[in-house]
Structures are given as C-alpha cells and as structure tokens.
Amino acid sequence: MEWIDAATAAERLGVKPATLYAYVSRGVLQRRHGDDGRRSLFSAEEIERLARRGRPRSQPPELVIESAVTSLGVDRPYYRGIDALELATTSGFETVAEWLWTGDPGVLHGARRSQSAAPRGLGSGMERAGSGGADTGSEAVRPDAGVVAWRCEPGALRAAVTAQRGLPDDLLPLDRLQVITTVLGASDSLRYQLDPASVAGTGRRLIAGLVDALPELSEPQGDSIAERLWSRLCPHPAPPALLDAVKAALVLLADHELAASTLAARVAASAKADPYAVVLTGLGVLGGPLHGGASYGAERLLAEIVEPGQAARAIAERVRRGERIPGFGHSIYKNGDGRGGLLLDLVKEAAPGHERIAAGTAVLEEMRRRRLPERNVDFALAILAAVSGMVSGAGEAIFAVARVAGWLAHAMEEYERGTLLRLRASYTGPPVRGA
Template sequence: MEWIDAASAAERLGVKPATLYAYVSRGVLKRRHSEDGRRSLFDADEIERLARRGRPRGQPPELVIESAITALGVDRPYYRGLDAIDLARTGTFESVAEWLWSAPSARWASDPAALQAAVTAQHGLAGDLLPLDRLQVITTVLGASDSLRYQLDQESVVATGRRLICGLVDALPALGPGDPGSLAGRLWGKICPNPPTPALLHALQAAMILLADHELAASTLAARVAASAKADPYAVVLTGLGVLGGPLHGGASYGAERLLAEVAEPGQAPRAVGDRVRRGERIPGFGHSIYKNGDARGALLLDLVEAAAPGHGRLAAARAVLVEVRRRRLPEHNIDLALATLGAVTGMIPGAGEAIFAVSRTAGWLAHAMEEYARRSLLRLRAAYVGPPLQ
C-alpha cells in the first residue's frame, strides 16, 4: 500500500487541504499519521478512486477554516509547527503566546486604571464565587476601560492581548504570595493560598502552555465567529469564556476536581467511579474526542506534578482513580484530570483549573481573532433544514 502526504492528496483531488480534512471528518477518506505524528498520510489508491468518482455529494456542507496556528497530531497539538509538549518542558507562557501571535517579545503589564476598575467592580460579588465567573466580570470592565479596544490591526491586538491577560490575572483577589517574576507566578498567588515550590510552579507554567490553544475547540470556534463580525478583542474573549465553562469543555476540569475530592483515600476510588458509571455519567478527566489513545498533554502534566510532589496523598488518590478507570477499560485520562491533580496537590481553590484554562486559552482565542480580522469576511454557517414543509 502506498501512502502519500496531504499536499499530494489535495493536489490529486483538486481541493484545498482544509477540504481534504473535511472529507476525513465526514468519513469520506481515511488517514493515518506518520511515525513522528507530524504528518497526515493517505492511501494513494483511495485518493485515486475518489478522484475518478468526483467530489462527494448529498451531504450537508461542513465549515472548514484554514488556519496557520495549531495542528492536532496523534496525541498532542503543534503550535505553528512546534510540538506543544516540547514547548511546555522549557518555555514560558508569555513566549508561547507571542509565538502564537507571531509577535516580538515585549513587556507584559496590565493598565493600572483599568485594573483598579476591575478590582472595584468585584466588591459586591460573593466571596466564594468561582474564578471563571469573576473573569467574565473582569473582562467586561477591562474592555469598557480600554479606549483602544476597537483597534483591530495585528500590532494593536497583540498589545491589547498582553494588557488583557495581565489584567485577568492581576484583578483576581490575592490568596497567597505567588511569584511576581512570571505570569504563571502571579496567577499562582490568585488561585492558591500556599507558596509555590519551583517544581510546582513549573508544572503550572507547563499547564498554561499546553492549554494555550487547541485548534477549533468549541470556545475557539465561537471566538472566531465573533471576530469575523469584527467584535473587539474583549468581546471575543467574553464569547470564548461563555462557552468554556460548559461541562463538555473547560468545565470538565471542575468536574475532575469534584471527582478527586470524593476520593479521600485510594480505597474510595472504585466507589466514586462506579457511582458515575451506574448513573450513566461521563467520568470527568477521561476520554477525548481527538486523542482516542491518550492525551500527551495530560501525561506530561501528571508526570511533572508527580516529580514535584512525590508521595503526596492526593497523587495516590489520582492514581487510584486511573487504575479503576483502566480496570473498567474506559478511555484514557486527559489534561483535565492532570489539571485537577495539580490543584489538589497544591491546595488550589475550587475552580482553579477553569481559571488556568481560561487565562491560558485567551492567548489562543486572540491568535484566531487576528486571523479573522485579516480575512475581512463573515463566518456564516448554514443549517440543514429538517423542519416542517414550507407553506
């Protein structure tokens, strides 16, 4: 059997690469990945048969967006061609965000006046409000305070992105000392009352990098639609935040937190998992729609937490849950479980995983927004109407 790369397959079919991948998602074509996971390969005979038969018809159109930001490999994302796993081992969140934005390195700081307004706006909120709810309030106030929010050229959006992400972190109530030397260190002090160790802070930094983007995830698609209508960056981020909290997306980390909280000691793992199976519920922190055989992001983050806090009781609970899920032959764990484990080991507040996810993914949303601003056209999905006959 001869295997050819995506460029050769698209050329033979006379379609764009994005259309080729749409055929894969619709089951028209099959593909496999190269051994390094960087390339998609197609059966040359299958491509030839499709080329002779002509383009598939009779199926509703599928939205395909060409993007140069993130490609999804077998078990991991690649940011503008670079392995996100490698970036997470050695990079900083700020440098990775700038890589996603194709922007030069510059100073990251929030706007003092906008920051004060965002802090003040939270005075009437409940003290136990989850961080994700606070982030929506903060984004709204930061946007209302920014007279440059409607500047949509790339340089301006990059500058807005730095101010916005710093503002999201700095406006959250302080809980502990943190580390002002990095954005990850500043975020630590807003979601954890305990001081960080260098190794655990590195794990948080890695988590932020791993979560910075994930191609057209639900929140990113929503953010791109908003950006295509020329919504300003703050409105784009608010759109993403609104979708992120769903339990099938970023909210899954909160579900994984609650799962681990039920396992006070390893022997309770079978009951916690079994009860969810009996109720027909998904096991939060397990399974992935893209990475069917395991999420390398979750594996790396879990390894970093284990290396930073060997023998910790919360790690034993997480490992017991893993063993029970595997005993039942359920899907492998994903980054949500690793994020919940990081929170449990460090003593982070409830909802910390969602906050890490939201702050990190803001970098990706803005990268996608910049692509849409440059396109100068509105994303318009079409519905396949199945309602009553038209009168």
C-alpha cells in the first residue's frame, strides 16, 4: 500500500491540511504516523476514493483552528516541532515558555536572546525581567541555567496576598490562582497592550505573581519558577531529584494543542480579551474533573489506598458506581500518555521504594488486569504530589501554572488573526415558528 504525506493528500483533495485532520477526527479518513512519530501519513488509495466521491457532507463541519504552537504525536506533544519529552529533560520551564511565545531558536540553543519578547516597563517604573535560554545541544545542561528570574512588582504581590485574607485555610491552590490573576490584572496598566512582546512580558509577570502570591510553606531554594512553586506547595525542602521532576512536569504541561481550556482561552482572545481575562477563562475550564482537575481526583484515589492491597477494592468500587477512574484514559493517546510515563520514571528514580509509589503501582496493575485505559499525566502528577508530601490540589496548581504559558502562546495567535471565533450550533429543538 502506498502512503502519502499530509501536504500531498490535502493537495489531491483540494482542501487545507486543517480540513484533512478534521476528516480524520470524524472518521472519514484513517491515518498512521511515520517512523519519526511526527509526520501523518495517509493511504493514497483512500485519498483517491474520497477525491472521486467528493467532500463529505454527512456531518456538520468541525471547528478547525490553524496553529503553529503545538502538534500532537502518537503519545506526546511537540512544541513548535520539538519533542516536549526531550525539552522536559534539557530545558527549564521559563526557557520553554519563551520558546512557545517566540519560536526563536536562540531561546533554546543559547546562541542569542530573543528580542521579540523583550521586557516591558511597569506602571511603577520597574522593568519586567526577560528570560534567557539553556543550551540544548548534545551535552546535558542544568534545565534552568542562564535564566533570569521572573518577578512581579512588590506592590501588586502585596495586593494579591491581601485579597486572599479571609479565605479558608484549606482552599485549594487552583481557587487561589483565580483570585491572584484577577488582582494582578487589575493592577496592570499595560494589560490591554496585545502585541507579542507585551503579552510575553505579561506572561512573565503573571506566572511569577501566581507563584509568589501563594502562601509560602517553606523557604525557596532558588529563583526558578519550579523552585518557588515547590515552596508554595510543600512544607519540606525539595530533594534535588524530586525538584527536577517538578521542573519536568511544568514543561510537559505547558501546552497541549486545543485542549478544552486552551480552546476557551482562544475564544476569549479572539474577542480581544486581555491576557489576564484569557488566563481566567482557561483556569475556569481547567478545574473540571475531565481536564486538569483529574489530578486532584487521582490524589484522592491514592489517599484511599493506605497499602497496595487496597488498590483492587478502590478500583472495583468506582467501576461498580460507573465512575471514571481519575488519571486514566486520554482522548488523544489511546495507547498511553508519554508525558505520564516520563514523569513517573523521574519520580521513581527520585524516591525508589516509596510507599506512595508502591500504591500507585498497585493501581496501575489493577487497571491493566481489568484491561481498563492506560494512565495519563494526571496520574503521574498525583504520585509526584503524594511522594513529595505536597498540599491537597498541588497537581492542579502545577498544571495551571504551566498551562498559562500555552494559553498565552495561543492568545498571541488569536490577537494576530484579528477575527472572532464564532461556532455554530446544529439546532435540534422544536420547529421554528414564523420563520
């Protein structure tokens, strides 16, 4: 059988590549991935049959958005063409965020600094720190090497901290992040500047503020976002290997194409909502149990399993109630989520023999015994939080802080497009009278 690439298939059908992938999602076409895991290949015979038959019209067209930010492979995302799993072990979160925002190769390779995302001034007269990058060549490098610390100005931080007074002490971090975002947005006189450099500057300020305005539980061990976030989620100092796992998690979760929260964020950006409103929109969707909130559900599942022998009962009870097992299954990665695999491996290497890893392994074995879906990155996040002794909801917080980078990268594309995303409904209600 002859296989052709996406560009050739789209040209033969007379459609855009985005339409070609819409045919795949609707089951009109089948595809397979090339040996490199990146290229999509199509049966030349199937394309020819479809070309003779004409474009399918049996279903309403799906919304397809062209984007240069992230491509999804067989089991992992690629950020502007680069394997996210590779980036997770060679580059820090700040560097990867800059790569998502600018697409400047110098951000990753250290040959030059990106000028398109230069810092912008604050209303207080302070400057927003930019970010450099770490060399990701053949030699292993420290993931956060050469990165200038991102900061939010003290006055805005104080306001964000004050706004949380009176909130319950056991409030989940994700709920606090929404309050913090609102306050930081209200204090930014440059929030409506939507050019790429300004949005990148907002991103640095916002991510730094989201982390630094959370209650401090331990002393930060460095200036990176990962180190500062650890001190807000865990009352104990970070063992270096577990901190590396947190750094990797931030990179792995920085973007994931048009996930539900990202689609919502893009719709907001298409209406010219400012970056803080875009992030608030994303945070509101991310907390759902079918999205970023799945890690919180997986945390609760692990908390029920005091020792590995209890895993079978915990899974059985959820299956009996017809509940989804949190942290398992993925709408894209049917045979396993590579992000979860890498993160689990890092946690196991960091804390071999830990009782929470044993409990997680028992859950994995029980799910496989029942031939239920494979684990995803949310389950790995839950194990990372449990092994590290983090507060409840820590996985959601890591997910949210990381995904701000992706939301703003997609927002930049919508600001540049300049047209409103307007979906249409397929009406199924009573007949319209008087039409």
